[in-house]
Amino acid sequence: MIEVSGLRKTYGDFAAVVDSKFEIDRGEIFGVVGPNGAGKTTTLKMLAGLIEPTAGTATVAGYDAGDPEMRHQLGFLPEESPLYEDMTARSYLRFFADLYDVPHEVARDRIESTLDRLDLEYRDRRLGDVSKGMKRKVAIARSLVNDPDVLIYDEPASGLDPLTTNSVLEFTEELREDDKTVIFSAHNLYHVESVCDRVVIMNEGRIIARGSVADIRDQYGDTTYHVYSDTALDGTDPTADGRHRAVVETMAEVEAIQAAATDAGGSVTDIRTDEPSLESIFLELTGQQMPSPRTATDTEPASEPTTDQHEVEDAP
Amino acid sequence: MTRVDRLRTRLATAGRRLRRIARIARWELGQSTSSYNRRTLAVIAVLVVVVASVGTSAVALGVASPSPNTDIYRVGVADNSPYTAVIDDHASLTARPPDRTALATGEIDLLIGGVRQPTAGPGPRSPTLLVEPADGEKGDAALTAFRSAVQSYNDRAMALEPNRTAAYPVVVELQYIPQSTLGPAAPTNAGNLTGDDTPGDDADSDDGTDTDANDTDTNGTAGNVDGGPASGSGDNTTATDNTDSDAPPVADGGGGSLLDRALFGGGTSGSPAEIQPPFPFGSLLLAFLFLVPMNFVIQSYGSSVLNERISRRGELLLVAPVERLDIVAGKTLPYAAIAVATTAIIAAAIGGSLLSVAAVVPIAMTFLAATFLGAMFARSFKELTFVTITITVFLTSYVFIPSIFTNVTPIALISPLTLVVMELQGEAVTLGSYLFSTGPFYTSTAVLFLLGTGVYREEDMFSQKPVPLKFLDALDARLSGIRSVGVLTALFLPFVFIAELLAIAVLFVLPIEVSIPLILVVIAAVEEVAKSVHVFAGFESDRFDRSVRTALLLGIASGIGFFVAEKFTVVAQLVGLPNLQLGEAALQPAGIGITPSTSLLLLAGPLVLHTVTTGVAALGARKNLWWYLVSLVAATVIHAAYNFGVVTLYG
Numbered sequence: 001m002i003e004v005s006g007l008r009k010t011y012g013d014f015a016a017v018v019d020s021k022f023e024i025d026r027g028e029i030f031g032v033v034g035p036n037g038a039g040k041t042t043t044l045k046m047l048a049g050l051i052e053p054t055a056g057t058a059t060v061a062g063y064d065a066g067d068p069e070m071r072h073q074l075g076f077l078p079e080e081s082p083l084y085e086d087m088t089a090r091s092y093l094r095f096f097a098d099l100y101d102v103p104h105e106v107a108r109d110r111i112e113s114t115l116d117r118l119d120l121e122y123r124d125r126r127l128g129d130v131s132k133g134m135k136r137k138v139a140i141a142r143s144l145v146n147d148p149d150v151l152i153y154d155e156p157a158s159g160l161d162p163l164t165t166n167s168v169l170e171f172t173e174e175l176r177e178d179d180k181t182v183i184f185s186a187h188n189l190y191h192v193e194s195v196c197d198r199v200v201i202m203n204e205g206r207i208i209a210r211g212s213v214a215d216i217r218d219q220y221g222d223t224t225y226h227v228y229s230d231t232a233l234d235g236t237d238p239t240a241d242g243r244h245r246a247v248v249e250t251m252a253e254v255e256a257i258q259a260a261a262t263d264a265g266g267s268v269t270d271i272r273t274d275e276p277s278l279e280s281i282f283l284e285l286t287g288q289q290m291p292s293p294r295t296a297t298d299t300e301p302a303s304e305p306t307t308d309q310h311e312v313e314d315a316p
Numbered sequence: 317m318t319r320v321d322r323l324r325t326r327l328a329t330a331g332r333r334l335r336r337i338a339r340i341a342r343w344e345l346g347q348s349t350s351s352y353n354r355r356t357l358a359v360i361a362v363l364v365v366v367v368a369s370v371g372t373s374a375v376a377l378g379v380a381s382p383s384p385n386t387d388i389y390r391v392g393v394a395d396n397s398p399y400t401a402v403i404d405d406h407a408s409l410t411a412r413p414p415d416r417t418a419l420a421t422g423e424i425d426l427l428i429g430g431v432r433q434p435t436a437g438p439g440p441r442s443p444t445l446l447v448e449p450a451d452g453e454k455g456d457a458a459l460t461a462f463r464s465a466v467q468s469y470n471d472r473a474m475a476l477e478p479n480r481t482a483a484y485p486v487v488v489e490l491q492y493i494p495q496s497t498l499g500p501a502a503p504t505n506a507g508n509l510t511g512d513d514t515p516g517d518d519a520d521s522d523d524g525t526d527t528d529a530n531d532t533d534t535n536g537t538a539g540n541v542d543g544g545p546a547s548g549s550g551d552n553t554t555a556t557d558n559t560d561s562d563a564p565p566v567a568d569g570g571g572g573s574l575l576d577r578a579l580f581g582g583g584t585s586g587s588p589a590e591i592q593p594p595f596p597f598g599s600l601l602l603a604f605l606f607l608v609p610m611n612f613v614i615q616s617y618g619s620s621v622l623n624e625r626i627s628r629r630g631e632l633l634l635v636a637p638v639e640r641l642d643i644v645a646g647k648t649l650p651y652a653a654i655a656v657a658t659t660a661i662i663a664a665a666i667g668g669s670l671l672s673v674a675a676v677v678p679i680a681m682t683f684l685a686a687t688f689l690g691a692m693f694a695r696s697f698k699e700l701t702f703v704t705i706t707i708t709v710f711l712t713s714y715v716f717i718p719s720i721f722t723n724v725t726p727i728a729l730i731s732p733l734t735l736v737v738m739e740l741q742g743e744a745v746t747l748g749s750y751l752f753s754t755g756p757f758y759t760s761t762a763v764l765f766l767l768g769t770g771v772y773r774e775e776d777m778f779s780q781k782p783v784p785l786k787f788l789d790a791l792d793a794r795l796s797g798i799r800s801v802g803v804l805t806a807l808f809l810p811f812v813f814i815a816e817l818l819a820i821a822v823l824f825v826l827p828i829e830v831s832i833p834l835i836l837v838v839i840a841a842v843e844e845v846a847k848s849v850h851v852f853a854g855f856e857s858d859r860f861d862r863s864v865r866t867a868l869l870l871g872i873a874s875g876i877g878f879f880v881a882e883k884f885t886v887v888a889q890l891v892g893l894p895n896l897q898l899g900e901a902a903l904q905p906a907g908i909g910i911t912p913s914t915s916l917l918l919l920a921g922p923l924v925l926h927t928v929t930t931g932v933a934a935l936g937a938r939k940n941l942w943w944y945l946v947s948l949v950a951a952t953v954i955h956a957a958y959n960f961g962v963v964t965l966y967g
């Protein structure tokens with residue numbers, strides 16, 4: 001559905017995007033992550049036809065990204081999408097439906113059903129008088145007013161409260177069921193991790209990692225195993241609950257600890273797998289701190305590994 | 317696909333585009349009107365109604381300006397005196413019983429006595445009114461006010477006089493001759509008339525009679541008034557009716573209507589006392605009437621364009637399947653419609669026809685186009701304010717100042733307002749004059765919108781680039797190859813034309829020995845900038861490689877473009893501007909107005925000149941700004957030298 005090859009954008013001596021190359025399939029949700037100035041937004045705007053590439057090609061739904069016809073197939077949600085505050089949600093969406101040549105009857109039904117799905121109230125209230133979350137939902141509805149095949153969402157949940165964030169992320173996931181292709185950019189990597197099928201990580205205009213989240217984890221992350229035993233062994237540390245913990249990186253080491261515990265007359269009581277988050281991989285790759293803090297809904301205990309817990313009986 | 321199918325497709329596309337433009341226009345209108353809330357609109361409406369009502373009523377009742385001078389001089393006069401009516405008609409005078417004691421005690425300031433008839437001996441030969449002022453300054457001031465009152469009263473009485481010959485024994489008729497047709501020797505009949513109108517002659521004769529009149533003001537007027545003081549009622553409209561008789565044409569003749577007198581000052585025929593030097597009140601009024609409303613329109617338009625940029629709302633329109641030109645057209649249409657409607661209403665109100673509307677509309681369009689480009693360049697509302705004020709001042713000056721000289725010099729035709737003045741004066745306006753006046757405005761409008769639309773894109777709209785860089789971007793956006801450089805140069809010609817005509821208009825007041833060399837240098841500089849600035853923009857954006865060969869090719873393309881477009885200045889010949897010496901100096905170096913024997917040489921001359929000088933400028937432009945400026949000066953020097961040569965040889 002989207003093909004990008006050798007895409008490049010320079011401003012004088014500054015290269016905003018350098019030789020980007022990726023393909024996105026129909027119905028895929030594709031994440032673009034990276035720190036500020038990494039070239040994410042420039043890439044998305046080149047795909048939307050807003051910025052002319054210095055070099056390379058980008059095709060969207062079979063059209064060149066610069067082709068005005070392509071825009072009929074595209075829904076674009078910029079990071080900042082201020083609305084016309086004197087209009088109501090309905091009049092605002094109808095205005096854009098007209099620009100996309102959507103017949104009035106079709107537009108009316110589509111607008112109402114999209115607003116229903118987004119659970120948007122106050123459809124006839126001045127947009128200047130509604131909350132930021134509501135405005136963002138209206139902006140999302142606008143991106144769908146022409147029923148596009150491709151959606152480009154730049155920070156769709158930026159600055160929203162947790163409840164609205166979840167609502168927007170859920171809605172984005174639902175778009176996959178509608179066979180929409182979504183390019184999704186976010187600072188918050190937990191959003192990307194939870195929604196996207198595949199991801200590219202950009203830094204200083206270049207793609208430095210790509211693949212599914214699992215692939216990237218395998219490729220760039222180091223999985224660690226936290227092995228808990230009821231007996232003190234070499235290389236273990238006592239824990240607060242009276243057990244002893246060893247942190248190892250391979251299954252062979254885990255098996256060695258199990259054997260040692262048995263030899264010492266004890267046993268391994270718990271093994272926990274600590275998989276790296278996309279954020280930690282990102283930080284390692286880019287050597288930077290993510291700019292936006294995690295929201296309450298994203299928060300998971302970072303100090304204690306929680307994934308893939310194994311009872312001792314299940315341990316290999 | 318058959319030809320019919322292609323045509324059908326094109327028509328369908330055009331229909332869709334028009335629908336979108338109309339939709340954007342409707343939306344823009346809603347946006348701009350909603351920015352004023354209902355309460356504000358209601359308050360404005362009420363204020364307008366109140367001001368208009370009060371103003372109209374005040375004017376109608378004659379109490380528009382309750383003067384502090386009312387009834388300040390008390391004049392002792394008998395009830396049956398013919399001067400009672402004079403005093404009653406004058407605001408600063410009030411009648412009191414004639415009492416010498418009151419004069420002595422200061423209760424009255426002036427005492428009107430009887431009329432002394434002329435005697436056979438020395439002394440006045442006409443009846444003399446005896447007037448006695450009170451001692452002191454107030455008495456003198458009262459006497460002066462009384463003289464003025466008598467003069468005004470008599471003027472009104474004369475205007476009512478059915479026998480025009482008796483009322484105005486001397487009638488003169490002025491005819492203003494354009495400066496360009498005025499030869500060294502005063503020609504024919506017109507020469508005599510203008511000769512009469514020379515300040516020296518006029519002053520001498522008028523001063524003589526005026527002095528006498530003043531001396532005998534209190535004398536001679538008595539006799540006149542005695543002859544028929546009547547009640548002094550009636551108004552000027554009666555005077556106009558009287559012109560139906562076989563009396564001399566006081567308020568008749570070309571340009572002598574009351575409206576013309578009100579608008580253009582003085583009138584051109586009547587008694588010497590009635591005729592005043594022409595004052596460009598008409599041009600001033602027209603400039604005020606037509607241009608002031610435009611300022612409100614461009615303020616609103618500029619704010620709307622800038623608001624789309626600052627708030628980034630315009631981004632969503634850019635990503636919609638709408639051409640940039642259509643977005644701009646849709647956003648501009650409501651303001652253009654308001655400007656045209658306002659112009660039409662004002663033209664109708666002042667008695668102008670469709671010609672007046674057609675003359676002012678291109679000014680309005682240029683206002684909008686310049687504002688659009690300014691709003692595309694401005695980075696804040698502060699900068700926009702500067703831009704709109706600059707546009708207002710420049711364009712207002714450009715259209716107002718030349719129109720002052722409507723009856724003086726053909727240079728006045730560079731302003732379309734001159735066409736309006738001509739129409740209101742009953743003069744014919746030729747198609748050539750119309751094209752000459754409005755052509756630069758129409759084409760400038762197109763070019764300004766073209767440049768503005770070039771930067772109506774994400775990379776320029778929402779960035780905070782300095783204005784000069786945006787200007788270069790706007791130029792670069794219209795470049796695609798070497799040929800496009802020539803096309804853009806040709807499109808700049810209206811600006812060159814405007815700048816050169818403005819320079820002529822400003823410099824023509826200087827002595828010819830100074831103005832002609834100066835104008836030749838200014839013209840050279842203007843043309844060299846117009847031919848090379850976009851070449852520099854193309855190099856700066858790396859659109860062109862910086863080789864010498866490319867620079868020279870660009871110079872040749874730009875030179876040819878300018879040469880071809882310059883030939884359009886032949887329009888100037890239609891209105892006789894080259895008859896003016898400065899016009900010749902300005903236009904003949906371009907090869908215009910040259911005899912056939914020299915035309916071939918001078919056709920090749922400008923072509924070589926323009927390609928060479930632009931090549932020189934392009935060679936500097938390929939390096940950097942500093943080198944561009946240096947090479948631009950060099951090109952200007954070469955160009956000015958050529959101009960001097962042509963003027964010296966053929967001028």
